[in-house]
Amino acid sequence: MDFILALVLQIIYGIANLALIGLGLAIIFGMMRVINLAHGEFLMLGGYTVVVSTNLSANIWIAMLVLAPVVVGIVGVIVERLLIRFLYGRTVDTLLATWGLSLLLVGLVTAIFGPQTATTISAPIGAIEIGAYASSGYELFLILLTLAVFGAVYAVLRYTKLGLLARGTMQRADIAATLGVSTSRIYMITFGLGSAVAGLAGGVLAPITGVVPTIGATYIAKAFITVISGGTAILAGTAAAASLLGAMNGIVTFLTGPTVGEVALLGAAIILLRLMPSGITGRFFRRSL
Amino acid sequence: MITSRRTVLKGASIASLTLAAPGIMRKAWAAEPIKMAALLDQSGGLELLGTPMLEATKFAVKEINDGGGLLGRQINLTTYDPQTTIKFYTQFATQAAAGEHVDVVQGGITSASREAIRPVLNRFQTLYFYNTFYEGGVCDFNNFCTGSTPAQTVEKLVPYVMKKWGRKVYVVAADYNYGQITSDWVKKFVNDNGGETVEVEFFPLDVTNFGPTIKKIQAAKPDFVMSALVGAAHIAFYRQYAAVGLTKTIPIASTVFTVGGEHKLVAAEESEGMIVCFAYFEEIDTPANKKFVADLRANSSTKINYVSEVTARSYEGVHLWAEGVRKAGTTDRAEVIKALRSPVSFAGPSGTVTIEPKTNHLVQNIYLAEVRNQKLNIIESFPAQPPTDTLLVCDLNANPNQSKFYFENGLKAAGIK
Numbered sequence: 001m002d003f004i005l006a007l008v009l010q011i012i013y014g015i016a017n018l019a020l021i022g023l024g025l026a027i028i029f030g031m032m033r034v035i036n037l038a039h040g041e042f043l044m045l046g047g048y049t050v051v052v053s054t055n056l057s058a059n060i061w062i063a064m065l066v067l068a069p070v071v072v073g074i075v076g077v078i079v080e081r082l083l084i085r086f087l088y089g090r091t092v093d094t095l096l097a098t099w100g101l102s103l104l105l106v107g108l109v110t111a112i113f114g115p116q117t118a119t120t121i122s123a124p125i126g127a128i129e130i131g132a133y134a135s136s137g138y139e140l141f142l143i144l145l146t147l148a149v150f151g152a153v154y155a156v157l158r159y160t161k162l163g164l165l166a167r168g169t170m171q172r173a174d175i176a177a178t179l180g181v182s183t184s185r186i187y188m189i190t191f192g193l194g195s196a197v198a199g200l201a202g203g204v205l206a207p208i209t210g211v212v213p214t215i216g217a218t219y220i221a222k223a224f225i226t227v228i229s230g231g232t233a234i235l236a237g238t239a240a241a242a243s244l245l246g247a248m249n250g251i252v253t254f255l256t257g258p259t260v261g262e263v264a265l266l267g268a269a270i271i272l273l274r275l276m277p278s279g280i281t282g283r284f285f286r287r288s289l
Numbered sequence: 290m291i292t293s294r295r296t297v298l299k300g301a302s303i304a305s306l307t308l309a310a311p312g313i314m315r316k317a318w319a320a321e322p323i324k325m326a327a328l329l330d331q332s333g334g335l336e337l338l339g340t341p342m343l344e345a346t347k348f349a350v351k352e353i354n355d356g357g358g359l360l361g362r363q364i365n366l367t368t369y370d371p372q373t374t375i376k377f378y379t380q381f382a383t384q385a386a387a388g389e390h391v392d393v394v395q396g397g398i399t400s401a402s403r404e405a406i407r408p409v410l411n412r413f414q415t416l417y418f419y420n421t422f423y424e425g426g427v428c429d430f431n432n433f434c435t436g437s438t439p440a441q442t443v444e445k446l447v448p449y450v451m452k453k454w455g456r457k458v459y460v461v462a463a464d465y466n467y468g469q470i471t472s473d474w475v476k477k478f479v480n481d482n483g484g485e486t487v488e489v490e491f492f493p494l495d496v497t498n499f500g501p502t503i504k505k506i507q508a509a510k511p512d513f514v515m516s517a518l519v520g521a522a523h524i525a526f527y528r529q530y531a532a533v534g535l536t537k538t539i540p541i542a543s544t545v546f547t548v549g550g551e552h553k554l555v556a557a558e559e560s561e562g563m564i565v566c567f568a569y570f571e572e573i574d575t576p577a578n579k580k581f582v583a584d585l586r587a588n589s590s591t592k593i594n595y596v597s598e599v600t601a602r603s604y605e606g607v608h609l610w611a612e613g614v615r616k617a618g619t620t621d622r623a624e625v626i627k628a629l630r631s632p633v634s635f636a637g638p639s640g641t642v643t644i645e646p647k648t649n650h651l652v653q654n655i656y657l658a659e660v661r662n663q664k665l666n667i668i669e670s671f672p673a674q675p676p677t678d679t680l681l682v683c684d685l686n687a688n689p690n691q692s693k694f695y696f697e698n699g700l701k702a703a704g705i706k
Contacts, residue, residue, distance in 0.1 A: 122556035127534035210524030
């Protein structure tokens with residue numbers, strides 16, 4: 001019984017993990033139709049922010065929850081101003097440009113910190129016992145954090161003026177502009193917000209993954225699959241796709257092994273996109289955020 | 290066209306110059322530098338290993354050149370960055386061998402990269418040194434493999450940790466030929482020592498969530514975990530394993546950990562007590578090694594967090610080749626190979642290494658070490674260990690005309706159970 005409980009918790013964590021690494025990308029892709037291939041590197045920058053600031057003896061919680069999103073959010077705004085804003089509506093061009101950006105960021109970080117970066121941080125929450133099984137308390141924290149981030153993004157989009165303007169701009173930028181909305185500024189803020197969420201995800205994952213310049217490549221594929229399978233609705237889509245794919249991956253990994261588990265995740269995504277080409281929210285929860 | 294006496298003379302003199310050219314060029318050739326190429330990834334994922342390996346290669350070349358060169362000639366090192374991409378390995382190996390006509394190629398990191406360039410360098414008859422520890426089984430007259438192989442490391446590691454921790458083993462490994470074949474060796478040695486392998490799990494190189502496996506390990510209750518996980522993403526395993534507090538109850542031994550300085554990429558308590566086995570550790574307490582580590586760091590253009598086997602072996606690989614050239618008195622490939630297999634030795638930072646002529650691998654010292662506060666504490670050393678795994682399948686003395694990789698499809702293919 002306690003084993004089942006520990007396993008269920010593990011699968012929920014797998015889902016939260018996918019949702020967390022996908023959300024920043026979903027905001028940028030879902031709202032602005034910009035394919036950000038540098039998303040993995042934004043996560044990496046979040047991780048580096050945490051490693052560097054804790055090496056300079058900053059508090060780990062402040063580093064993860066405040067510094068990482070702020071730093072990467074600022075990077076996102078700079079990238080949007082210098083690169084992305086010239087490319088709206090040109091999907092393939094943004095894809096190429098952000099791919100170049102991802103190579104540049106990997107190169108820059110390698111040039112500054114070298115291919116190896118020493119770290120002293122470990123998970124700040126210890127293990128919790130579920131009967132005979134130890135589970136990671138930190139993973140429990142990440143599950144709660146993912147829920148909180150989804151809640152916060154929902155609140156911003158649904159209940160604030162900024163959220164209203166952002167949704168309006170994404171639906172019909174020309175009408176919004178006619179009504180006096182500075183669409184350029186809205187795009188900038190949205191891109192910054194998406195980047196900040198990516199930075200936060202990279203920051204909180206830093207204590208339980210490796211932090212090296214090329215780590216972004218391991219996140220990008222899964223983040224994309226989650227977001228594309230989710231469809232246009234940012235929150236509902238990401239959450240639904242993460243639940244489906246994460247559960248599939250977790251259960252199959254447990255029953256067989258990680259290789260088949262990965263195959264199951266990809267297989268599920270392919271079948272899903274064959275049946276629902278515009279993602280889960282193209283058919284269900286259509287009117288949700 | 291009017292043919293004057295002058296143009297005829299001009300033509301004749303040019304023709305005679307052209308005819309004489311090979312002779313003139315050969316004379317100039319004697320002072321020409323010896324050409325070496327290094328193919329080591331400086332980007333794309335494997336730079337964690339490739340960067341310090343290249344620094345060590347450069348340092349060895351600098352040492353030889355500063356000491357007057359080889360046979361009175363300087364060594365000219367050309368470096369290529371294959372960017373962790375196999376097609377660049379093939380391309381650059383062809384360029385180095387067929388275009389630049391280099392005398393020797395040093396490099397290749399993964400087995401896949403070695404298998405990509407080995408046939409190319411055979412075709413263009415260019416001597417090849419592969420300096421990474423690997424799963425064993427290469428039997429190639431033209432290719433010297435200087436890294437340690439499982440019979441040298443896993444064979445020592447498994448009995449030691451079984452005696453220390455118990456006989457039930459859970460194996461986690463990277464899902465490509467290194468991980469697959471190494472876990473075969475682990476299973477064999479566990480079995481030979483009267484133990485039991487409860488489970489072997491393989492992980493694609495980009496897996497970062499190890500939660501389900503960690504739960505399975507807890508359910509299986511092994512005495513210890515043997516890891517052959519590779520690369521940046523897999524570092525997450527050790528961190529998540531420590532986060533649930535398992536390092537204290539089910540310890541880990543690894544065939545890969547620390548080679549990329551991983552014990553400095555995780556927090557001290559996450560790697561505490563892990564046991565590893567290699568042909569070299571930075572902590573080897575000899576004057577030769579202390580000098581090597583200090584000089585390498587002083588000459589390196591980038592910071593080297595940890596000097597591991599692959600780094601020291603890249604340095605020793607260049608010196609072994611240089612010994613071969615000195616002994617042969619020429620850079621002619623056939624003569625150098627003959628000299629190397631005669632065999633030559635080099636007393637370097639890891640102790641004395643000697644070429645084993647049946648396999649073109651090394652007889653080398655092996656060290657067992659335990660991670661203590663991000664340092665490797667050497668527990669035991671085994672002097673002059675032969676590559677017994679590759680010796681089971683390979684005899685270049687009896688049949689020099691071979692360029693085969695015996696363990697390509699696992700141990701069974703080579704008749705090893």
